[in-house]
Amino acid sequence: MAARTRFPAGIALESHKRADWVLPVRHLPLPSRVMLSLDPGTGAAAEPVVSVGDVVARGAVVGRASSPFSANVHASIAGTVIAVEERESATPGGVSLCVIIARTEAETVAPLQRPAPDVSALDAAQLQQALRDAGFAGLGGAGFPTATKLDAARGRSVHTLLLNGAECEPWISCDDALMQTAADDVIVGAGVLRHACGATACIVAIEDDKPAAIAAVTSAIERARDPAMTLAIVPAVYPRGAERQLITAVTGVETPSGGLPVDAGIVCQNVATAAAVARWARHGEPLLSRIVTVTGSGVASPCNVHAPLGTPLAELVTAAGGYQGTPLRLIAGGNMTGLALPSDEVGLGKATNCVFVATGADLAPRLDAFEHPCIRCGDCADVCPAGLLPQQLHRAALADEHGTLRDLGVFDCIDCGLCDYVCPSQIPLAHRFRLARGRLRETDAAARKAEAARERHELRKRRLRDEAAEQQRAFEAVRGQALAADGRASATRGDADNDTAGKAGGITGSGPPGVTH
């Protein structure tokens, strides 16, 4: 293990996590319709397998994973498919292919009961496939398909499963609520996930500002009597809960730049994902619902809500007492990394951990800020959890210097937004880096395309050359036969045709007509 040396600081942000409304978790009456995004948050949508008019049961597959970056999508309520279309969604692209289902069943339903999978009888690969079929994707905010993350452990010596219950972003408390109400599920799910990735040890990491969750998980671990399960308490410093930063904070190991946590022998999963996996292991329920925090100064009664996936965010806001004041921004996620949505007619996504309704008080003072030039004060570098120099990156981003951007680690940026937070010139650094990464990826894609086109051209040239040579050989063979036949003929007819043989020899060098290189 590498020694723990420079650990970038981050900031202890004001948490806005009021313990008085974390619990109870409210349960909604089933929404009249759900809008299920087929994109888990990675940009890779599942293939829809239903069409308008189909009647689907609760738990039926409506979208099938088509790549390692997508996950199966299940009907979270029973009903009729009324649309399969591109629409606004709580995914990074802002728009994705969605399946919309109108409810036909009663307003409340019992948990889905299916035959429970026999987890212990499955090997790791089968278990991963089963989790893929059950539609699991990271519930922590990134939405990366769980099975793909577990699959990356294959062939690498993964020793530790790290369960992320840090929940470092301000305002969000859905994992806190989950750990307090379903700590045993977290431990059971951890067992399944460990089995699926081959990890022997499991660490649950929680930030020290959640004493109730820490107590609940501690007693759940005691009840489980599993010596391989441990609890790690990390200081409440943003963004200590980001995957790479949490791994370093808990184990001292750094995930290699450009690599994955499995390269450091660790698989990281969110505690909510583990709890959902436990429900699946218990009664076969695929990923149909999640707990989400509905908060911000723009809602009357902030709370945590357990809701079916695809529930319109407007209904979640209603569950939290409705809008109050002047809501200016509706954010899927927290105030540091969340995605501002254009409308509340958007379905709850697998990765949507928070619906944050911001008024001017939550956003100030950015709304009317003037962007000053960078004065190179270096405050951004001081807080950067990835150890970058944002002020230098910014200069390279403005100049669009691709090599410099890569060298300075634009792809090591975890998009935490702290550089923006502290910048006295109020420069939108994180967004500029996001755009720069987009441009770099486009350039890479264009370069790959050009390279592919070049290779195709080379192959075609070689094929034409080969074809020409083949034709030449065929011609030679025919000519040889003809000459041989001629020879036999002239042997019988004498030397009358000598001129013809000479002409045929002249043709040999130029090849068959019509073939050019």
Added chain:
Amino acid sequence: MRFDTSPAPHVIAGYSVPRVMFQVLLALVPVAIAHIVLLGPGLLLQLAVACVTALLAEAIALRWRGRDAAPALKDGSVLVTACLLALSLTPLLPWWLTALGTALAVLLGKHVFGGLGQNPFNPAMVGYAILLVSFPLEMTRWPVPLDVPDTHSWTELARMTFAGFYGAASDARWDAYTGATALDAIRTGLDLRYTLPEILGRDDVMGPLGARGFAWINLAALAGGLYLLARRLVRWHIPVAVLAGLLVPACIAHALDPGGSLSATTHALAGATMLAAFFIATDPVSAATSDRGRLWYGAGIGLLAWIIRTWGGYPDGFAFAVLLMNLAVPFIDRYTVPRIHGRPR
């Protein structure tokens, strides 16, 4: 309901460039007070001339460059430049030299490179260095601290800074009012083969307040600097490195040759040491970027200042030390990029 879709993050701490600049100006108050008490109210005239010129030059430069002048004038950066330059000048400097130096600082030190954030050199030191090499006599006529009451009277000051520079009769006045600074006197004394204890024993060198009053000015600058450190407007790397770069060689040289080399205490409390360490070298625009780079940058300034004070042609060397290290910043930055999380050590 529809909402606006600005990119994350959706909240910022609310620090601002004008606030940073205002805090720096506030931190300069102690040194300004010490300056006025010891050397007379001439500083106020210099500050007024420098600030007005700086704002005018900034407005004109922005207009030439086709930019909106209002936000830049309000950000306060040009006032910091003007105040640092005024504090570096003798309070008896003719007003037009102050104006010239400030205008050159803003135009040649800042705007020819593209304005705030783009200048490779510390603008105040550009102005100071141009004045020092062009007008060495005027630039080194410092009033004798507390000694000459006339330099504390407004009419006399006005005559000297606004009119008295001209005409033969004023020469005698100048001689009466001004004298060499401690560093200057020590340099001259050493050149004349006096030993240090002899020079330092003279009243007109050290005076009752140490280093001819400059000790108090330096202590006041140190107080302001500590305020900047406490408010985290300046991080410790540059000031500590500047002082180490100056005082470590001074200690060694003084230990080897007590008769010919100044002690670390004298170096620390004479001339522009504290103002340079906390206010001038810490200008972030022209300093190195990373913490490690800032240590090298600061140490270079301290060491160069010691070399210039010891062997150079000028009694104090911070302006040139800062400008030389400004030149080295791209080089330092290139070799002190901090290790990115997850990259090989």
